[in-house]
Amino acid sequence: MRSIVRIVAIVAAAGAVTCLYTLVIPTPNHTTVALTLLLVPLVAGTSGLFHGILASVVCAFCFNFFFLPPVATLTIRDPENWMAFVVFLITALTANHLSSAAMRRAEESERNREEVSRLYQVSRAIIQASDPETAAGLLARQIKEAFGFSLCRIAVPDGTGSWTVVADTPGDAHRLEPPVPDRALNEISHAGHAVQTGDGAGGVMTCAPLRSGPVVAGVLICDSGKAEPATVDALAGLSALALERARFLREIGKTEALKQSDQLKSAILASVSHDLRTPLTSIMAAVDNLLSTDVEWNEDSKHEFYSIIKEEVERLSRLVQNLLEMARIEAGECRPVKDWGSVPDMISDVLARCVDSLVNHQVTLKIQENMPAVRWDERLMSQVLVCVLENAAKYSPAGTEIALGADLSVDTLRISVHDQGPGILAEEVPRIFDRFYRGKSGAKDGTGTGMGLAIARGIMAAHGGEIHVASEPGSGATFLMTMPVESRTNGDG
Structure with a gap:
């Protein structure tokens, strides 16, 4: 339909120029007419070679029939007019050829620009593909979306001569049969470049090996017709790079995990x-x-x-x-069993349990009066407060004061412990709640496992709360524990 419209437009344009010079200008100059008619094939050439040639022939016919004597005939008697006709036709065809070539180059440049842009989008996925388990799926989706493929899969050999799809565009780890026979994939993996092959169902697939050095890690499979084999080769190279990077990151992660595990065991x-x-x-x-x-x-x-x-x-x-509690926290098994309890009563019980640890310190209390009952795991919260109080006692000089406060506001319980110890260095604050970490200032008696504050943080997190520390060297430290709770006034009672 579009071709018919363009043909009609070419004939109409040639007719319009002819009418302009025959009806409006009685005695036109032949050179002027020829130059004007040349605009038609020049413009038509941008629509393709066929339309350009058609426009050249139509305009040559109009130039001969309406302007070269004898007018209204196709006969040319004067040799000069023959020369003018031939020159016009050659010029029209040449202009059409140049116009079509320029158009093709412009279209090719645009395709190259779009292809580079799409390859850049895929290359960005390399940075995001850090998990080997999901990297292949992420790449397949990015390639499909960027290049408009209806199918994009990554197949890997299983070591027995068979191939398994580990990445398919509908998901991350589909275990499907490849759309290309195993024998063809084995040949492609040794080809070293993208090739087109049948899918066994009458369709054609473009496949390229994923090479990481001399090793073929897999094959990229795309439906043909959307990209050139060279483009699929480039995509395969990017995919191989992304998968290799993800594998290296996994190995680095394993190495780091082993290193941390060894450090933890040593600690x-x-x-x-x-x-x-x-x-x-x-x-x-x-x-x-x-x-x-x-x-x-x-x-x-x-x-x-x-x-x-x-x-x-x-x-x-x-x-x-403490070791058992730390193991439960690390395993995610620290689950609070909540019941109604009294904050002041819990504090009194904790102070009684810590009487030996606090014997050389004066404990001052600032507890909200008439505090309502709260719903919590009193046993676990007692352990948190014991850990924090014993930590304050260990790091504070004998005879100093330890201030303990508690208040409830808008269903948020806050418990604070302030000591008059040496304080915590700024660079130590981020690590103070790490497992087995002990401050550089050291406990005054040299004891401590470095588990207490880590346990306190784990229990607070299990309650949906937090524990923070504020300190300046020489001014002591303040530990603040906050957690959401139900109070008796708005609870179920």
Whole structure:
């Protein structure tokens, strides 16, 4: 339909020029007429070679029939007019050829520009493809969207001569049969360039090997007709680069994970071995003294040995409890069992449990009066407060004050602990809640596993809350725990 419209337009344009000179200008100049008629094939050439040639022939006919004597005939008697006719026809055809060539070059440049733009879009996907499990799927979708393919898949060999699709445009990890036979894919993988092959159902696919050095990691499969084989080769090169990059990132991640695991094991062994050795040494010494037959111990001495054993066993029990709690947090098994409870009562119980740790400190309380009951896991929150208070006691000089505050506002519970210790260096603040990390200033008695604050953070996170620290060296540290809670006034009661 478009071709017919263009033919009609060419005839109409030639007729319009002819009418202009025959009806409006009685005695036109032949050169002027020829130059005007040449505009028609020049413009028509932009629509294609056929339309340009047609326009040249039509305009040559009009020039001969209406303007070269004898007028209204196709006969040319004067040799000069023959020359004018031939020159006109050759000029028209040449102009048409040049116009068509310029148009083709412009279209080719535009296609190249669009292709480069699409390749750039795909290259951006390389940066995003950091996970080997999803990289192939991401690339397949990007290639399909950028180049308008109806099908784009990545197939990999399984080591037995068969091929499996690991990336298909509808999803990330579809395990489908390739649309190209295994034998053809094996040949393509050794070809070194994109080739077109049948899909076994009458269709044609363009396939290119994904080469990473001498190794073929897979084959890119696209439906033919949307891109040249050279373009598919370029896409295969980008895809191979992206998959190789994702593989390297995975290997780096594994290496880093192993390194961190080794560091963690070393930290656990160093911390736990020290904290196990100290109480075990005290227990063994007390037991040896009690079992010794060389000395007759009085009741006071025996009671002191029993007290040492009891204290060290409790210390070991807390260490084991912390290790178990840390393991639950790391495994995501720390799930609060919420029930109604009193914040002031919980604080009183915690202070009683920490009486030995806080014996050399004065604890001041600032607790909101008439605080309503809240719904929480009191056992876990008690453990959080114990960890924070014991940390404050360890890092504060004897005789200093520890301030403990609590208030409830708009269903948000806030508990704060402020000590008068040496404070925390700015560079330590981001790591203070890390597992097995102990501040550079060190506890005054040299003890501590570095698990307490990490456990506190894990429990707060399980409650949907947070724990933060604010500190300046020499001014102590303030730990603030916040969490959303239901209060008795708006709860179920």
